Amino acid sequence: MTVLLSPDAIAARRPVARASLAPLARSLRDELAPLLDAGTPWIPAEKARLTRAGGRCPRDGVLLDFDPWRPREHRCPVCATSYRDEDHYRWWVMNYQLWLAERSAHAAALYVLTDDVPCGVLAADILRGYAARYASYPNRDNVLGPTRPFFSTYLESVWLLQLAVALDLLESRDGHTALGDEVRERVIRPSATLIASYDEGSSNRQVYNCAAVAAAGALLGDEGFIAAATRGPSGLATLITSGLLDDGTWYEGENYHLFAHRGLWYGVTIADALGLSLPHEGLRRFREGFATPFATALPDFTFPSRRDSPYRVSLRQWRIAESCELGVARADDPRLFAALAALYDRRVAEGATARACSTAEAERNVAPVRLSRASLGWKSLLFARDTLPPLAERAQKSVHLAGQGIAVFRRDRARTCIALD
Ligand SMILES: [Zn+2]
Known part of the structure; x- marks a missing residue:
């Protein structure tokens, strides 16, 4: 397998x-x-x-x-x-x-x-x-x-x-x-x-438990492992349809969304490779989840420090660029192309991406630096598109993430925003 x-x-x-x-x-x-x-x-x-x-x-x-x-x-x-x-x-x-x-x-x-x-x-x-x-x-x-x-x-x-x-x-x-x-x-x-x-129920941590058990099931030819990890009560099908809200955000908020969604990527990709079908609505939420980190981004391209999210973390991380690349590898999304245009902006100062210290998915974030397609990780080497279309930045729009209960009003070409939680 x-x-x-x-x-x-x-x-x-x-x-x-x-x-x-x-x-x-x-x-x-x-x-x-x-x-x-x-x-x-x-x-x-x-x-x-x-x-x-x-x-x-x-x-x-x-x-x-x-x-x-x-x-x-x-x-x-x-x-x-x-x-x-x-x-x-x-x-x-x-x-x-x-x-x-x-x-x-x-x-x-x-x-x-x-x-x-x-x-x-x-x-x-x-x-x-x-x-x-x-x-x-x-x-x-x-x-x-x-x-x-x-x-x-x-x-x-x-x-x-x-x-x-x-x-x-x-x-x-x-x-x-x-x-x-x-x-x-x-x-x-x-x-x-x-x-x-x-079994960690609906925790973001369960996403990784499921992905690991599904991967092990595939290698062992163990249908029990695969079934539990994908169709069990706390399996992948449940996590993408209820852990992800109808707006595509992970229910625990911005910080957990990034970690959980990367884990869901493994799960969905393993299910694809095994030819297993997943709920249509869950897959829609999963695809939406590639773009949602940018929907609530602050004008300085950091994500909000809501709940226990760390303070003022930039979205300008190689891992975020990789997530966009894995998203557009699955389907065209103008929001992700715009995000990649921002992430690959040549005007940003060069610096260390810290990819060399990457600890799989349990990473730490670093100060923003210039990124390119050569900054991506091994997953991109396996999955990213051969070439990208011409990328153009566009200002984020006002959004209402109904599932998360967050409205973001943007004005002045998104240089000003007010978010209501
Ligand atoms: Zn010190």
Whole structure:
């Protein structure tokens, strides 16, 4: 079975990765260089741990920078102090495990699309490393649900999803191997069983539990896993028709929308690849969900700090551009073309996108920088359109998001707005 794309669909992507998206392929390859040069990837012996102190500067209260190459040195972006406490290391382990798992999907995509053999070896080494290590992490000292490498189930879901995609990509090229059996037996099945045992109802976290269990079901040929993840009471069909409101927003608000919608993308894409049908209305809401983050954006292109959304986060993130690209890969949408015109604005100052520190879907946001199609991620290499139509910015209009209960009135070519919640 197939997780995201059939072997034929992957083969059809190879000319795109070598032509119009070659700058993206090259930039993704450059970013893997340190890991490719480092030999067998290092995997921490300790499980991640959530504490009050871990990961934050005690003076400024901000998250410490994540650097995958510095496990024992954690720098504050505000006061520049470096901390070496064990609590910070155990928080860092969470980011590192997600980062490394995502690198397996990243490397496997480059291998199957560009014949880059060292990338294929790296992806296999990461999978082999986790197959050897997974059972050694104790399923205890958790916060939200059972898990071995992490402290909450949904984090293990995000992690497992990356490994499942990586294995599937490798097998689309090399067929079934002994490594595939080992990863299925020692990681995919036990991890999916653990995730499936913890139903988080209508939480945004359940989106990732469903996607991971569906991906595992596809790899294991396990119809029970697939049915529960897609048609079960808290499955994908329910999440896209009730977690997403009729205006296409995730019911928990802007901050959760971005995280949940990226997870729904995996779920819907896996269902597509398996030939499963989903409710028409849910798919309409899902398509609408690509555009809604821009509907409520403030004039400075940040999203509103409603509820527990972080303060003044810019939409100018590579991950947001990737979401638009994945949206227009499914269907034309003038709102997304306009958003891409804004995101790819050449007048914005250049800077670090922080893609190199991407921790799969549990990312942190950075200051706005200039983006291009070469800033996108491995998912875009697999799914983004060969070419985009000419992009032109257009001012956001007034909107009423009836489901969310938010009206945004815009005037003066959207330079002024009032939002009523
Ligand atoms: Zn500080």
